[in-house]
Amino acid sequence: MDLIITGVGGQGVLTLGTIVGNCFLEMGYDVRVAEVHGLSQRGGSVLVHVRAGEKIFAPTISAGYADLLIALEGIEGARYVNYLKKNGDAIINNEIIPPPLPGISIPSLKNIKDVIKKYKVTYYFVDASSIARKLGNIRVTNVVMLGVALGLKLLPFEREQVVRVLRTYIPKKYLDINIRALDAGIVAGRDIVSR
Amino acid sequence: MAEILGEKGIVKLLLGNEAVARGAIEAGIDVAAGYPGTPSTEIIEALIPAARELGFYVEWSTNEKVALEVALGAAISGLRGLAVMKHVGLNVAADTFMSIGYTGVRGGLVIVSADDPNCHSSQSEQDNRIYGMHAYIPVIEPYAPQEAKDATVYAFDLSEKYSTAIMLRLTTRISHTRGPVVFGDLRRRRTRGNFIKDPSRWVLLPVFSRKLHVKALERISSIAKEFSNFPLNKIVQMNPSDEGIIASGVAYGYVMDALNMLNLRDKVSVLKLATPYPIPNDLIISFLKRLKRVLIVEELEPVVELQVKDLVVREGISVEIKGKEYVPRVLELNYVKVAKAIAEFLGLQFIPPRVEEENLPPRPPVFCPGCPHRATYYIIKRAVASEKVNAVYLGDIGCYTLGVNPPFRATDTSYCMGSSIGLSMGIFRATDQFPIATIGDSTFFHAGIPALINSIYNRSGILVVVFDNLITAMTGFQPHPGTGVSALGQKARTIAIEDIAKAIGVNFVKVIDPYNINESVKIMREAIAFVLKNKEPAVVVSSRECALRAYRRILKSGKSIKRYFIDENVCTKCLTCINTFACPAIMIKDNKVVINSDLCIGCGVCKQVCPYNAIKEVV
Numbered sequence: 001m002d003l004i005i006t007g008v009g010g011q012g013v014l015t016l017g018t019i020v021g022n023c024f025l026e027m028g029y030d031v032r033v034a035e036v037h038g039l040s041q042r043g044g045s046v047l048v049h050v051r052a053g054e055k056i057f058a059p060t061i062s063a064g065y066a067d068l069l070i071a072l073e074g075i076e077g078a079r080y081v082n083y084l085k086k087n088g089d090a091i092i093n094n095e096i097i098p099p100p101l102p103g104i105s106i107p108s109l110k111n112i113k114d115v116i117k118k119y120k121v122t123y124y125f126v127d128a129s130s131i132a133r134k135l136g137n138i139r140v141t142n143v144v145m146l147g148v149a150l151g152l153k154l155l156p157f158e159r160e161q162v163v164r165v166l167r168t169y170i171p172k173k174y175l176d177i178n179i180r181a182l183d184a185g186i187v188a189g190r191d192i193v194s195r
Numbered sequence: 196m197a198e199i200l201g202e203k204g205i206v207k208l209l210l211g212n213e214a215v216a217r218g219a220i221e222a223g224i225d226v227a228a229g230y231p232g233t234p235s236t237e238i239i240e241a242l243i244p245a246a247r248e249l250g251f252y253v254e255w256s257t258n259e260k261v262a263l264e265v266a267l268g269a270a271i272s273g274l275r276g277l278a279v280m281k282h283v284g285l286n287v288a289a290d291t292f293m294s295i296g297y298t299g300v301r302g303g304l305v306i307v308s309a310d311d312p313n314c315h316s317s318q319s320e321q322d323n324r325i326y327g328m329h330a331y332i333p334v335i336e337p338y339a340p341q342e343a344k345d346a347t348v349y350a351f352d353l354s355e356k357y358s359t360a361i362m363l364r365l366t367t368r369i370s371h372t373r374g375p376v377v378f379g380d381l382r383r384r385r386t387r388g389n390f391i392k393d394p395s396r397w398v399l400l401p402v403f404s405r406k407l408h409v410k411a412l413e414r415i416s417s418i419a420k421e422f423s424n425f426p427l428n429k430i431v432q433m434n435p436s437d438e439g440i441i442a443s444g445v446a447y448g449y450v451m452d453a454l455n456m457l458n459l460r461d462k463v464s465v466l467k468l469a470t471p472y473p474i475p476n477d478l479i480i481s482f483l484k485r486l487k488r489v490l491i492v493e494e495l496e497p498v499v500e501l502q503v504k505d506l507v508v509r510e511g512i513s514v515e516i517k518g519k520e521y522v523p524r525v526l527e528l529n530y531v532k533v534a535k536a537i538a539e540f541l542g543l544q545f546i547p548p549r550v551e552e553e554n555l556p557p558r559p560p561v562f563c564p565g566c567p568h569r570a571t572y573y574i575i576k577r578a579v580a581s582e583k584v585n586a587v588y589l590g591d592i593g594c595y596t597l598g599v600n601p602p603f604r605a606t607d608t609s610y611c612m613g614s615s616i617g618l619s620m621g622i623f624r625a626t627d628q629f630p631i632a633t634i635g636d637s638t639f640f641h642a643g644i645p646a647l648i649n650s651i652y653n654r655s656g657i658l659v660v661v662f663d664n665l666i667t668a669m670t671g672f673q674p675h676p677g678t679g680v681s682a683l684g685q686k687a688r689t690i691a692i693e694d695i696a697k698a699i700g701v702n703f704v705k706v707i708d709p710y711n712i713n714e715s716v717k718i719m720r721e722a723i724a725f726v727l728k729n730k731e732p733a734v735v736v737s738s739r740e741c742a743l744r745a746y747r748r749i750l751k752s753g754k755s756i757k758r759y760f761i762d763e764n765v766c767t768k769c770l771t772c773i774n775t776f777a778c779p780a781i782m783i784k785d786n787k788v789v790i791n792s793d794l795c796i797g798c799g800v801c802k803q804v805c806p807y808n809a810i811k812e813v814v
Contacts, residue, residue, distance in 0.1 A: 008558065018208070021373055032339070033208070033373035038233030038316035038670060044560035057451035059339070059372040062531035064548030075555055082550045099558040100779035102602050107555060115553050138793050161574050186282055 001156075002061045003050040004083045005177055007072030008097050009043050012142035015169070016070070017048035019146065022165045023157045024052035034059045041099070045076055069121075071144050072128070073097050077105060078115040089122045089154050093145060095129040124152060124192055131184050137174075140181035147182040151189015159186060197244035201378050209376040209637040211369040215307060216241035218347025219277050220249060222303070223382035226269035227253045228262035229279030230287075230641065231670035233316035234370040235309035238279045240671070243682055252382060252729035254671050255682040258612070258641040259284035261304065263291045269396060270304035270360070272388030275351055282310040282323045283611060287642070289326070294399055295332030295360045297407040299414065302388065303354040305347065306332070309365045312494050312527035316367075318592070318611060322495040327362045327472045331411040333418050334472040335427070336364040337446030338728065340374035342427060346469060348379070349426065357421075359414055364471070366494065368445050368527060427469035430482055432460070437487035438541060439464035441479070443471045443499045446492045446528055453534035457545060463537070476503045483514045484505065490540045491518035494528050560597060564780040565742030565798035568595045568662050570709035572603040573776055573804065574737070575631065575660060577712075578719035584629035584727070587622050591615040591643075593635035594669045595662045602777050606633065613642020617656040620650055629723070632659045637667040639692055644699075646730070651700045656730040658722055661692050664741040672744060703733035710739055712803040735769040746796045757797035757814035761788050765809035765811040776804045 003020065007013040014035050015089065022035035034049040063083050069090040071077025077092035084090060098106040107115075109125075116123045128144040135144075151153040161185045163179055170178045201207065209217065216238050217707070219227065228248070229239040239253060246253040256262035259280040264333075266276030278288070285292060285308050308326070312315040327334035335350050337343040343365065350361040371562040382632070395403050422428060429546040431451075440463055442450040447467045454460050466476070466482045471493070483489060483503075500518035507516055521536035523527070531547045538545035562569040572595075579586045590596055590606030591614065599606035608618055619630035634643050639661050650657055667673040674680045679689040696704045703725040707715040722733040740748075749756055761781075766788055771790065772781050778801055781795035790810070802810040 009560065010563075018373065021208050025206070025375055029522055031208060031373070033376060034368060035210070035371045035373070036315065037236070037371050041560075043563060045558040055453075056374075057448040058530045059341075059374075059445065059448060060529050062529045062547070063550040064531075075558065078553055079555050079558075082553070085548070098782050099556050100782070101556065101559075101600070102774050102777055106554045116800075117287040118551075189433055 001068070002054050002066045002079060003068045003070065004061060004066045004068045004080055005048040005050065006076040006080045007046055008076060009046050010015060011072045012139060013046040013048055017050055017128065019162070019165050019169055020050050020155070022169065023161055026161055026165065027156070029053060030056045032056045034057045034082070047080060058115045068149070070149060072141055072145055074109060074112040075099070078107070078112045081116050081119050081121065084119065084121045086120045087122070090116060091145060091148055091152065091154065092116065092127060093128040093141060094125050094184055126149070126192070128185065131188060132181060135177055135180055135184060140178055143181040144185040144188070145176045147185015148189040151186040152157040172180060192193055196247060197241070199241050199245050200248060203378055203380050205378045206375050207371045207378070208238055209340055209342045210371060210373050211340045211365060212237035212371070213241045214376045215347050215363065215365070216245065217376060217378065218344040219380050220245055221344070221381055222348045222351035223275055223384045224277050225251050225274035225388070226266055227251070227277040227279065228256045230256055230259045230262050230264040230284055231667050231673040232281030232284050233305060233670055234311055234365070234367040235279050235281045236285070236670045236673065237370070238307060239682065246683060249384070253682050255675065257676060259288040260291055263288040266304060267291065267295060267300070269388060270300040270302045272390040273302040274385055274388040274464040275303040277305050277307065279307045280309070281317065282308055282321050283317060283319065285323055285326055286610065292326065292331045292332070295401060296332050297404060297411055298396055299358040299411070300354065300360055301358060303351040304360040305350045305354060305363050306360055307365060309370045311367050313367065318609070320495055322365055322498065323362070324471045324498040325496060327364070328498070329482065331415045332360050332362050333415065333470065334362045334364050335470055337369060337427065337469060338445050338447040339369070340372060341376050341796055343369055344376050346427060353418070353421070357414055357418055359418070364444070366445055366527070401531055404619070415473055419476050422470040422473065422475035423477040425470055425475065428475050428478055429467055431465045431467050432487065433464045434462055436464070437461050439466065439482060439486040439489045440537065441466045441467040441468055441482070441489060441491045441499060441503065443493040446494055446533070449530045449533040450492050450537070451529050452530040456534050457528065457538060457543070468499060471499050472502070472507065474499060476506060479503060479506060480510055481514065483512050486514055488515045488517065490521065490537065491516065492522050492533060492536065493518070495524065497524070524718070541722070559600065561600070561779055562597055563742055564794045565746065565796040566594070566779055567664055567709045567737065567739035567742060568598065569776065569778065570712065570800045571660065571662055571737040572598045572605050574707070574709060574712060574715045574719055576603060576605060577716045578723055580600045581716070582720055582723045584723055586631050587626070587628045589615040589618040589622065589630060589632045591634040591638050593638055594660070595633060595635055598633065602775050612638050613646060616643055616646035616650065616657070616659055619659070620653070620655040623655045623657055630657045632657055634659065634661055636661060636663040636665065636677050636692060640676050644695060647696065647701070647734070648699050650732040654731050656726045657732050658726050659732060659734045661734065661736045663692055663736050663738040665738070666741050666744060668741040668743070672741070692736050693734070701732055701734045702729070706736045706738050708739055709737045710798060710800055712800065742796055742798060757799060758792060759790055759795060759799065759802060759810055760813055761790055762809050762811050763787055764805055767807055769806065771806055772801050772804055772810070776801060
């Protein structure tokens with residue numbers, strides 16, 4: 001499975017990549033998680049490639065070949081939707097973080113949807129940031145999105161398995177809110193399915 | 196417990212860099228030194244907690260040359276040393292590196308060069324495998340994290356066996372890719388080294404150098420033989436067709452995926468290479484002799500290709516060698532690019548999916564909310580406007596290079612570490628413009644000091660602004676000589692930048708707090724006036740802790756941060772805040788200028804920027 005995770009530096013894109021990678025590793029797959037470090041993390045566009053399978057050779061996914069896109073932010077989702085293969089799936093957070101450049105026009109959520117619609121992909125827009133804010137910490141948006149992917153059955157993980165991985169990678173202080181974020185995401189994902 | 200510690204047989208999802216660190220402790224590393232630089236930084240970072248448990252030594256050195264010399268000192272005393280740097284760091288260490296090619300070592304010395312094809316975080320795509328060739332230092336390049344760990348262990352053993360340094364060449368997609376890594380045994384470290392005096396080996400006087408040059412050549416040809424049996428070099432598949440591929444380093448991964456995509460796995464022969472210099476002559480000859488046409492796939496420069504072509508001519512093998520005719524020489528590869536190259540080489544058609552670029556606003560990296568650098572640029576620009584000087588901004592390497600972007604546009608050059616101060620003196624000699632060198636704290640310690648000394652010695656009218664955020668921020672908060680703590684977390688003597696400037700003899704040295712705008716603009720103006728009047732350097736140290744660190748510290752302490760809002764009854768929508776200060780936390784929403792409380796960290800500088808006092812603290 002080839003998965004692209006994107007968002008804005010500081011949203012927890014790398015953390016999500018590590019969590020997903022470890023879930024695949026637990027299932028006995030070969031895994032690669034290609035990350036972006038350094039300067040580009042400073043509020044920049046962040047793209048993480050996650051590959052899992054019997055045997056993985058290349059570290060990255062080429063545009064047009066990904067099975068699933070998880071976007072923690074709308075503009076970045078639209079920017080990298082071209083990584084998806086035909087009939088791939090996109091889960092996009094209903095959140096626009098405007099690039100802080102003077103004098104640029106910021107696309108609306110509708111503009112973003114129009115871009116995504118041009119592609120032959122199945123897409124789901126979710127209020128992950130709102131859910132995270134309601135839980136009390138915007139920084140768990142990433143795990144809400146992971147929950148949504150589980151709820152939609154677009155990632156092959158059991159809830160318990162993700163919780164085990166969260167226990168390893170999330171500081172104790174934030175574990176509880178992350179588990180609640182995961183559950184809220186799963187519910188949101190299931191809601192979409194039942195609609 | 197440190198991420199890289201654990202029993203033999205454990206499997207962990209490690210970054211390539213962490214895998215190298217694990218390899219180093221499996222090889223019984225004694226001394227590791229490096230200077231932070233993307234994509235190399237996590238190697239030393241991963242070693243630090245392991246060093247605390249296992250008792251070996253790790254340091255962040257002031258620059259790569261020093262780091263290499265620290266590791267070399269251990270290696271010529273019979274211990275195992277590791278020097279870690281990014282590709283351009285080796286330019287700084289090149290003087291030492293070239294000499295090591297002559298002297299060799301006694302213990303083990305592995306030099307990690309983390310190259311950056313695609314310039315993800317660098318000024319160039321330089322391919323350091325060429326450095327290996329230049330210095331007669333063998334180069335090993337792994338293709339995946341597991342191999343990066345294995346290669347590190349092999350590199351130390353080979354280094355000792357042949358008394359030579361080994362370059363472990365990584366690239367961003369190795370360093371920053373996670374993959375499963377199976378832990379091996381930890382070898383026991385030696386206790387203390389012992390330097391054995393032998394001027395004919397360690398003193399590069401001409402009389403000795405001439406002989407050592409011959410020895411270096413002999414050494415490299417024995418290693419070329421050894422590499423034919425190197426476990427990471429192998430013919431992975433031999434098929435009956437006449438066509439084959441030699442793939443070096445990360446390119447091997449792309450080649451295998453491309454062959455799978457093209458359904459050519461059982462048609463083309465593949466030689467996987469992990470030693471681009473020297474190439475394993477015997478292994479390559481045996482591969483070439485069974486084929487008529489061979490494509491060399493490697494990222495960036497044709498390092499393997501040129502050596503293979505040379506070998507083919509010398510051995511008189513009748514085989515056609517292709518490479519950079521089909522494989523791009525710029526940017527990093529991927530399996531689509533490689534599939535295209537292979538298809539063209541074989542005269543097949545391969546049409547990748549069409550990829551549209553959407554018209555969306557770019558999102559370049561920006562100064563974080565609360566970043567003191569943003570405030571410092573704001574202060575400089577205000578002072579320059581008030582003093583009406585025609586400023587040229589000589590920038591340097593660090594987060595503050597982002598000063599190139601609007602609204603500041605205050606970085607006119609950026610070459611390499613420390614070059615701002617040197618360049619500013621050239622501008623002073625050559626023009627009537629006003630040279631302002633902007634340099635970060637860690638960069639100042641790294642390569643700024645000799646240039647500042649030059650500005651006094653060769654009296655130069657320059658303004659040097661040190662963007663001091665008390666840490667090496669861009670690479671993720673590594674301490675430096677001004678931080679007051681060592682890599683291992685021990686208290687260290689704090690070296691103050693202003694003290695250095697004063698000791699050198701700079702007559703105008705002032706420290707400002709960039710969060711205090713008016714006072715800072717006043718001092719910056721005085722500095723400009725001083726330089727204009729006296730035609731000698733002035734140094735302003737703009738000192739304030741990196742906002743990300745300050746924010747984390749406040750959160751940890753349980754204190755709450757100050758909150759600000761824009762009073763819409765006062766705001767005139769003049770957009771001074773957005774157009775001259777550009778904090779990401781200030782944005783236009785529903786035709787109002789607002790502060791996004793998810794992003795604001797409460798630095799309060801925007802409050803001083805607003806000409807109408809519309810920005811207020813939440814009470």
